[in-house]
Amino acid sequence: MTKHGAAPLVVFDNVDKVYDGSTKVVDALNLQIEQGEFLTLLGPSGSGKTTTLMMLAGFEAPTRGTILFDGAPLNNVPTYKRDFGIVFQNYALFPHMTVAENLAFPLRMRRESAADIETRVQRTLGMVKLDALKDRMPTQLSGGQQQRVALARALVFEPRMVLMDEPLGALDKQLREHMQLEIKRLHEELGIAMLYVTHDQSEALTMSDRIAVFDEGRIQQIGSPRDVYARPQSTFVASFMGENNRLDGTVQTAQGHDVSVQITPGGPTVRAALAGGTVQVADTVTLMVRPECIRLSHEDGAANRFDGRIAEVVYHGDHVRLSLVVDGVGTLVARHPVSETGTEFTPGDIVPVSWSAQQMRAFAGKGPSNTSNGD
Amino acid sequence: MSKKSRISWLLIAPLLALVVAGFILPIGYTMVKAVKNPEVTAALPRTVMVLDAWDGQGMPPDSAWDALADDIEESRRGREFGAMTRRLNFEMNGARSVLMQTRRALGSLEPPYAQSLPVAVPELATPEIWQLIKNNSNPFTASFLLRAVDLQFTPDGRIEAVPPGTAIFLDLFKRTFWISIWVTVICVVLAYPTAYYISSLSNRAASYAMLLVLVPFWTSILVRTTAWFILLQREGPINAGLQAAQITSEPLQLIFTRFAVYVAMVHVLLPFQILPLYSVMKRQGTSMLRAAASLGAPPWRQFLLVYLPLTMPGVAAGAVIVFMLSVGFYVTPALVGGLQDQMISYYIAFFTNQSINFGMVAALSLLLLVFTGALILIARRFVPGLGSLKAG
Numbered sequence: 001m002t003k004h005g006a007a008p009l010v011v012f013d014n015v016d017k018v019y020d021g022s023t024k025v026v027d028a029l030n031l032q033i034e035q036g037e038f039l040t041l042l043g044p045s046g047s048g049k050t051t052t053l054m055m056l057a058g059f060e061a062p063t064r065g066t067i068l069f070d071g072a073p074l075n076n077v078p079t080y081k082r083d084f085g086i087v088f089q090n091y092a093l094f095p096h097m098t099v100a101e102n103l104a105f106p107l108r109m110r111r112e113s114a115a116d117i118e119t120r121v122q123r124t125l126g127m128v129k130l131d132a133l134k135d136r137m138p139t140q141l142s143g144g145q146q147q148r149v150a151l152a153r154a155l156v157f158e159p160r161m162v163l164m165d166e167p168l169g170a171l172d173k174q175l176r177e178h179m180q181l182e183i184k185r186l187h188e189e190l191g192i193a194m195l196y197v198t199h200d201q202s203e204a205l206t207m208s209d210r211i212a213v214f215d216e217g218r219i220q221q222i223g224s225p226r227d228v229y230a231r232p233q234s235t236f237v238a239s240f241m242g243e244n245n246r247l248d249g250t251v252q253t254a255q256g257h258d259v260s261v262q263i264t265p266g267g268p269t270v271r272a273a274l275a276g277g278t279v280q281v282a283d284t285v286t287l288m289v290r291p292e293c294i295r296l297s298h299e300d301g302a303a304n305r306f307d308g309r310i311a312e313v314v315y316h317g318d319h320v321r322l323s324l325v326v327d328g329v330g331t332l333v334a335r336h337p338v339s340e341t342g343t344e345f346t347p348g349d350i351v352p353v354s355w356s357a358q359q360m361r362a363f364a365g366k367g368p369s370n371t372s373n374g375d
Numbered sequence: 376m377s378k379k380s381r382i383s384w385l386l387i388a389p390l391l392a393l394v395v396a397g398f399i400l401p402i403g404y405t406m407v408k409a410v411k412n413p414e415v416t417a418a419l420p421r422t423v424m425v426l427d428a429w430d431g432q433g434m435p436p437d438s439a440w441d442a443l444a445d446d447i448e449e450s451r452r453g454r455e456f457g458a459m460t461r462r463l464n465f466e467m468n469g470a471r472s473v474l475m476q477t478r479r480a481l482g483s484l485e486p487p488y489a490q491s492l493p494v495a496v497p498e499l500a501t502p503e504i505w506q507l508i509k510n511n512s513n514p515f516t517a518s519f520l521l522r523a524v525d526l527q528f529t530p531d532g533r534i535e536a537v538p539p540g541t542a543i544f545l546d547l548f549k550r551t552f553w554i555s556i557w558v559t560v561i562c563v564v565l566a567y568p569t570a571y572y573i574s575s576l577s578n579r580a581a582s583y584a585m586l587l588v589l590v591p592f593w594t595s596i597l598v599r600t601t602a603w604f605i606l607l608q609r610e611g612p613i614n615a616g617l618q619a620a621q622i623t624s625e626p627l628q629l630i631f632t633r634f635a636v637y638v639a640m641v642h643v644l645l646p647f648q649i650l651p652l653y654s655v656m657k658r659q660g661t662s663m664l665r666a667a668a669s670l671g672a673p674p675w676r677q678f679l680l681v682y683l684p685l686t687m688p689g690v691a692a693g694a695v696i697v698f699m700l701s702v703g704f705y706v707t708p709a710l711v712g713g714l715q716d717q718m719i720s721y722y723i724a725f726f727t728n729q730s731i732n733f734g735m736v737a738a739l740s741l742l743l744l745v746f747t748g749a750l751i752l753i754a755r756r757f758v759p760g761l762g763s764l765k766a767g
Binding site for chain 2: 057058059078079080081082083084085086088090092093094095096105106109110153154157
């Protein structure tokens with residue numbers, strides 16, 4: 001929903017955050033949040049994403065650099081004047097106030113009339129489908145209901161922007177997925193810019209207009225969910241965003257983005273697309289291909305075609321996961337939809353295996369070896 | 376009884392025994408003691424029986440004189456006589472000496488005593504002493520409780536206010552609660568910012584700051600009070616300092632004043648307010664304040680609308696403890712206060728040690744308990760957080 005041409009809503013201009021004089025949690029951050037955009041900061045814990053949100057919220061001050069909102073610096077604006085709706089990880093509902101009183105709080109702070117407060121509280125409660133619970137105390141609500149109240153409270157005063165810090169972290173999977181859609185719906189209805197912090201990549205993929213992947217205080221990659229998922233720029237992003245098969249090998253030929261790589265000396269070569277930068281023949285590269293990209297047939301146009309021996313089959317309901325041993329290449333995990341096939345897979349069987357060169361990404365140099373991630 | 380419930384009873388047995396021995400028995404004993412009145416019946420059983428049939432008007436029948444003489448003769452050997460005279464003297468000043476005089480006179484008198492006794496002891500010729508004996512022949516009496524609120528029985532059994540000069544207890548209760556309320560208020564006012572400050576420190580710094588609170592807490596009350604005694608003396612370091620700084624030209628009267636009582640009591644009781652407040656504040660953290668800030672509340676409204684109500688249980692828990700302890704304070708006012716600063720415990724101790732009147736001791740204690748309970752109940756209605764006390 002990025003509105004091209006419009007001035008960005010928020011600009012982080014070269015922002016550092018240093019704790020205790022030495023720990024740099026945010027490192028020279030440059031980030032723009034567009035009007036009306038849903039931007040997710042995604043990263044492992046300690047990557048600086050929450051600190052970034054806290055600085056925008058005004059709970060933390062940047063050690064260096066400036067944050068601009070609508071072109072004006074925020075540095076000396078206290079939180080209560082920033083007019084951002086914030087949804088906290090623990091919801092932070094006021095336990096001594098009813099649901100309606102919680103929602104009325106920001107309106108009271110803005111000295112709205114009693115009648116106005118009443119209608120807006122009612123309308124917002126309707127928006128999150130909590131009309132019936134307005135006189136309950138927060139402790140009498142379930143986690144999911146509390147989450148909705150927190151969301152409603154952050155929206156009821158029509159803030160200039162909404163910030164959410166892992167708002168769904170405490171909910172169970174089903175409720176979390178439901179709330180993701182709910183938040184997305186609200187975002188589309190209200191058209192308000194939202195900054196969302198999470199470590200859950202599927203959440204980020206579901207909801208965001210853009211995702212900024214954080215690691216070690218820096219943005220590793222920023223782009224649309226499709227972009228970040230399908231075209232990761234680094235092994236970190238590739239392994240953080242979903243599951244990957246990871247192979248290390250040596251470049252045999254390199255033409256533009258097109259590389260062929262040998263995994264084991266004397267073994268077959270595989271074809272891959274360079275994710276960025278340049279490589280020379282004999283350079284070491286890391287290859288990554290997603291399990292769903294590996295086909296159990298010799299597809300036309302697939303540059304990589306091998307035979308694999310099934311080592312393991314795990315049934316997942318809608319799909320099966322197969323561990324395939326390809327001689328000279330290594331063990332690959334394939335994800336195969338169940339509905340598509342009546343075939344039974346048996347360990348020991350030899351099956352055709354193929355994947356396209358475009359779907360196998362080559363990264364220059366050996367990446368960190370422990371970032372394989374199946375979150 | 377199933378095996379399981381037998382085991383649970385066994386497990387709570389020590390607690391139950393403690394509650395019975397340490398709480399129910401003493402308080403029950405005190406309640407009974409406050410209304411018990413056995414002395415007269417024990418020492419003068421025959422007289423009591425004769426007076427029972429008397430209507431209390433005019434003089435008692437002649438048989439009463441003989442019964443009194445017999446009873447006194449009989450009680451020469453036991454201790455009942457002394458206890459009885461003390462008891463009657465409490466009700467009517469001078470009764471003790473009349474009865475002592477009677478006992479002395481009986482040694483040389485011959486019956487019929489209705490003739491001989493009034494001559495030897497003219498006070499016995501008036502109905503008052505007989506009415507007194509009759510009125511106190513009931514094994515239970517309200518007179519201690521009445522006296523504890525400055526009321527008394529007249530010889531003919533009506534209730535009236537005690538003469539103004541001897542009415543001390545209502546003032547004493549008022550003073551006790553007044554001092555306690557002020558001590559509580561001062562403790563809350565001092566403890567709130569202190570606890571807030573400590574709760575905002577890093578864990579390491581907070582543990583040092585807590586040590587400063589706890590070390591005095593671990594020191595005996597007597598030691599701390601004595602320290603104030605020394606500090607506040609006429610020639611003590613505070614007066615010396617004030618004079619050295621030329622703020623005052625001569626020593627101030629600090630010791631034996633209400634001021635000294637407040638200073639020492641607040642010092643002794645402050646940790647009881649800080650500790651529960653600190654624990655509530657520590658749990659509170661910053662998330663509620665942050666939420667309030669994000670919703671547009673400036674700092675003072677964050678405090679008034681969110682932080683204060685949420686830390687109120689800590690204020691209430693501490694205030695109740697401080698108030699309860701203040702009400703029963705004895706050593707501190709006794710040491711650093713003047714006569715006008717003594718609290719109810721001082722008189723409970725006085726009746727225990729000096730005048731040996733356990734009825735009064737029990738009545739004052741019981742009323743203290745009742746008044747304190749009533750005050751807490753009233754406070755619960757007006758102080759938010761008191762109703763739902765959550766211990767720190």
